[in-house]
Amino acid sequence: MGNADTDAFGVYVHWPFCLSKCPYCDFNSHVRHTGIDEERYVRAFAAEIGATAERIGGRTVSTIFMGGGTPSLMKPETVGAILDTIGRHWSVAPDVEVTLEANPTSVEATRFRGYRAAGVNRVSLGVQALDDVSLKELGRLHTAQEALDAVKIARAAFERYSFDLIYARPGQTPEAWRAELARAIDEAAEHLSLYQLTIEQDTPFAALHAAGKLITPDDDTARALYDVTQEIASARGLPAYEISNHARAGAECRHNLVYWRYNEYAGIGPGAHGRLLVDGTRHATATERRPESWLMRVEASGDGVVSDEVLTLAEQADEFLLMGLRLAEGINPERYAAFAGHALDAGRIASLRGEGFVEEMADGRLRVTPAGFPILDAVVADLAA
Ligand SMILES: C[S@@+](CC[C@H](N)C(=O)[O-])C[C@H]1O[C@@H](n2cnc3c(N)ncnc32)[C@H](O)[C@@H]1O
Ligand code: SF4
Secondary structure, eight states: OOOTTTOOEEEEEEEOBOSSOOTTOOSSOBOOSSOOOHHHHHHHHHHHHHHHHHHHOOOEEEEEEEEESOGGGSOHHHHHHHHHHHHHHSEEEEEEEEEEEEOOOHHHHTTHHHHHHHTOOEEEEEEEOSSHHHHHHTTOSSOHHHHHHHHHHHHHHOSEEEEEEEESOTTOOHHHHHHHHHHHHHHOOSEEEEEEOOOOTTSHHHHHHHTTSSOOOOHHHHHHHHHHHHHHHHHTTOOEEETTEEEOTTOSOHHHHHHHTTOEEEEESTTOEEEEEETTEEEEEEEOSSHHHHHHHHHHHSOOEEEEEEOOHHHHHHHHHHHHTTBTTOBOHHHHHHHHSSOOOHHHHHHHHHTTSEEEOTTSOEEEOTTTGGGHHHHHHHHHO
16 A cells, blocks of 8 residues: 555646736746747656656656646647657556646637546636626636636546636625635536735735735734634535645545645746756755746756755654644655654644644544634744744
8 A cells, every 4th residue: 555645756847828817826837929839848747747757767647737827828739748658758657647727718618528538537627706897807708607607517527527716806795705605616516726815025916015006905804714714614514624625535636735745746847946856865956947948948958947956854743743744634644754854843733733724633633723824924834943
């Protein structure tokens, strides 16, 4: 039997293009008005996958995630070619989870069956909101009805699907969010990602926010919105298994668990990050972000890697803590001690436990409590100090 805490290898593939740039988004996504030569990208993805496989050696791929950008702008043949390449370089687990992020427009939904035929078995749709005024404010290209139609098509085409909503939007009240979330859950099956709107630096939303033209909910309202989220999602059988991700038991996104459980993953494509085990040493890798520069780099040297750092054990201990404490299942403190060379500070745990922010479970795991999640960053900082 494998150990979920340590055995798993994921491959992340980044498709860096979108039809338009949403004003809140700081992902590595670019708008191009000229056509995109998908065959050229397929060749470059293949080169980078090959170079990564040569570097780390044989693996069994347990999860693949095509993220973006907007991967649902890729032709199904492109997706199929990338999946075939992964299968040529590594063995692929029979129960591999293959997720593709999709924008819920009607055009993209027409490709869903093609993705299924290419090997995708899970889609994650960026619904974001279920009212048209909000969708417009968020700069989205779809209406609520179009998104719901795309969810329906996803349900018919894939055995597993999820969708994303953004809450704590300007002017959103807990009552309005309660109704919207309840409506969303009517359409959800096994998984939902519920993100609080974050004002990311250097985005149009950041400029509007700084100018006082975009007013986000105050701390008390944001907390009330968070509490509504937990209450409704749990009551409807979708408790949070991670700070922003909700699933029925067993339906968690296994790829994202690879990150949060601090397992190994390869990052392929422009601006992708990886954590690779090379001869027993953990490396943090990152590739060139700009798509055209990434292409040229791969074509010249076989991969687009611009940064490759060996992580010290202390850095791994910090990353392990930061990722693992986002999970409702928490962490195995022994794994922390193996990285750090010392146990977590018992005094700090006792004081956080006294305040009700963490708890130790019967099997020895340490986790953040529902009261601790809203102040997760502070809890992690305290434990890591
Ligand atoms: C890479 S994006 C999504 C994929 C797809 N392009 C889409 O927009 O539908 C992943 C998710 O991150 C969330 N997201 C992006 N920027 C955010 C922000 N500033 N605050 C909160 N959530 C955000 C959105 O819910 C989005 O669906
Ligand atoms: S939210 Fe999605 S569609 Fe919008 S810019 Fe970001 S990646 Fe592209």
